[in-house]
Amino acid sequence: MSFSVLSPSRLLGGISGLLQAASLLILFLLLLKAARLYLQRQRLLKGLQQFPSPPSHWLYGQNQEFQKGQELQQILKWVERFPGTCPHWLYPRVHDFCRYTWFQHQRMLTPAFHYDTLKPYVGLMADSMQVMLDKWEELVGQDSPLEVSEHISLMTLDITMKCAFSHQGSVQLDRNSQSYIQVIGDLNNLIFSHLRNPFHHNDTFYSLTHSDGCWNHNACQLTHQHTDQVIQLRKAHLQEEGELEKVRRKRHLDFLDILLLAKMENGSSLSNKDLCAEVDTFMFEGHNTTASGISWILYALATHPKQQQRCREEIQGLLGDGASITWDHLDQMPYTTMCIKEALKLYQPVPGTGRELSTPITFPDGCSCITVVLSINGLHHNPKVWPNPEMFDPSRFASGSAQHSHAFLPFSGGSR
Numbered sequence: 208m209s210f211s212v213l214s215p216s217r218l219l220g221g222i223s224g225l226l227q228a229a230s231l232l233i234l235f236l237l238l239l240k241a242a243r244l245y246l247q248r249q250r251l252l253k254g255l256q257q258f259p260s261p262p263s264h265w266l267y268g269q270n271q272e273f274q275k276g277q278e279l280q281q282i283l284k285w286v287e288r289f290p291g292t293c294p295h296w297l298y299p300r301v302h303d304f305c306r307y308t309w310f311q312h313q314r315m316l317t318p319a320f321h322y323d324t325l326k327p328y329v330g331l332m333a334d335s336m337q338v339m340l341d342k343w344e345e346l347v348g349q350d351s352p353l354e355v356s357e358h359i360s361l362m363t364l365d366i367t368m369k370c371a372f373s374h375q376g377s378v379q380l381d382r383n384s385q386s387y388i389q390v391i392g393d394l395n396n397l398i399f400s401h402l403r404n405p406f407h408h409n410d411t412f413y414s415l416t417h418s419d420g421c422w423n424h425n426a427c428q429l430t431h432q433h434t435d436q437v438i439q440l441r442k443a444h445l446q447e448e449g450e451l452e453k454v455r456r457k458r459h460l461d462f463l464d465i466l467l468l469a470k471m472e473n474g475s476s477l478s479n480k481d482l483c484a485e486v487d488t489f490m491f492e493g494h495n496t497t498a499s500g501i502s503w504i505l506y507a508l509a510t511h512p513k514q515q516q517r518c519r520e521e522i523q524g525l526l527g528d529g530a531s532i533t534w535d536h537l538d539q540m541p542y543t544t545m546c547i548k549e550a551l552k553l554y555q556p557v558p559g560t561g562r563e564l565s566t567p568i569t570f571p572d573g574c575s576c577i578t579v580v581l582s583i584n585g586l587h588h589n590p591k592v593w594p595n596p597e598m599f600d601p602s603r604f605a606s607g608s609a610q611h612s613h614a615f616l617p618f619s620g621g622s623r
Contacts, residue, residue, distance in 0.1 A: 279558060279584050286585040316465060316485070324459040326534045328370040333531045335365040338379050356502045360388045363494040363501070371462035371489060372437050373444070387433045390426045391495055397423045434486050442467065462489060496556040496618065503554035504547055511599050518543045545601035551617035553599065558584040583616050 339362040346353050361379045364387070368374035378384035400407070400419050407413040413420045441463050445451050454464055466482055477485075508515040521542050526532060561580040588596045592614050593603070602608070604615075 282582055282585050283588050286589050329534045331369045332366050335362050338377055359501050360498040363498040367493040373461055390429045394426050434483055434490055438486060499556040500551055504550040507550035514546055518546055545604040548604040549599060549601040552587045555583050555587055555617045557618055
C-alpha cells in the first residue's frame, strides 16, 4: 500500500487556481448582469424616446432634480413643462403581492368596507374624536402652540383599531401606541431618503448603511411587532368560549375577523406571512393617510377663516347644542363637504401612485408602456385640469359643477 502527500507548493497552487476560477466566474456574472441591465435600459429608452422629458443622468436618473424638502415643488415645475406625460427615472420597482394573490385577497376583503358595515362605526369615531378634543381642551389652557398632527394620528389609529381590529380600550392613552406613531413618522421620512439615493435602491446595500438602513430595519421590526401583537390578541379572544360562534353569527365582520376566518379556494387559511402583510398595510395606510388628510383640512380652514366660519355655522345648525354626529348627518353638510374636497385637492395625503399594467398600453401617438406612475399632486395642481389650481375655492365642488370623473383623486381611484 502506498500513500501520496501533496507538497505545500502544489496545495497552494491548487487553491490559487480555484480562487482564480472563482474570480473569473464572479466577473463573468457581473458582466452578464451589467449587460442585461444595459439592454433593459436601452429597450426602455427606445420605448420612451418619443415622450418629452426632463434631462436625466445616465446613473442618477432625475434624482439630482429633486432637492430635499422640495420634491413636490419640482413636480409642479414639471407639470408646467409637461402637462401630459413624461418618463421619470427615479423610483425602484416594488412588488408586494403577485397579481393573483392580490386579486384573491381584494375579493375576500371587499365586504369589510360595505356601507352597512361602516354605518355603526360612526359612533365609535365620534367617541375617539371626543377623547382627542378633551385632551386639546386641557392643552389649549396652557397658552402654548399645539402640534395637532400627532394627536390626530393617535385618534385615527384609535378608530382603526376599534373598527377594523375589534380593539377594546383607547390607544390614545397608551404610550406604546405613541411610540408606534413616532416610528411610522420615521418610516415616512426614510422612504424619501431611500428613493433619493440610487445606491439605496438595492435592499442589500441599503440594509448595510449604518444610519438609514439600520434604522429602517429596526423601525420595520417595531411595526411588525405591533401588528403581530394585535393579531395574537384577537386570536386569543376568539379562542375564548363562545366568542368564535358569536363572531360567526355577526352579519358583517370587521377587517381582521375576515382575515382570521377566511378560507382560500384550496380550503386552507391565510398564511401567517399574508395575514401580517395585510394587517401591516391596513394598519399603516388606514390611519396615516387619514390623519394626514385631516391635518391638512384643518390647516386649510385655519388659513381661510371665512370658509371656516361658514363650515362652523353649517355644522352647529345641524347638530345644535352638543349632539353627536350620525351617519345620516354626513350628506346634510354640503358646504363643509366642498371645503374638505378642496383641501384634499390642494393637500392630498397620497401625492402619487403607481400601477404595473398586465398588458402594455398604447397611446394615440403610438407610444406604449407597461408601468404608469400617476402624480396626484401634479394632477390636482395642473392648470389645464383645474383653473387657478393654487386658490382655495370650495365652489369647484358645488353640485352640478362640471369635472372629469378622474380629475379629483385624493386617495387614488379605479380598481384596487
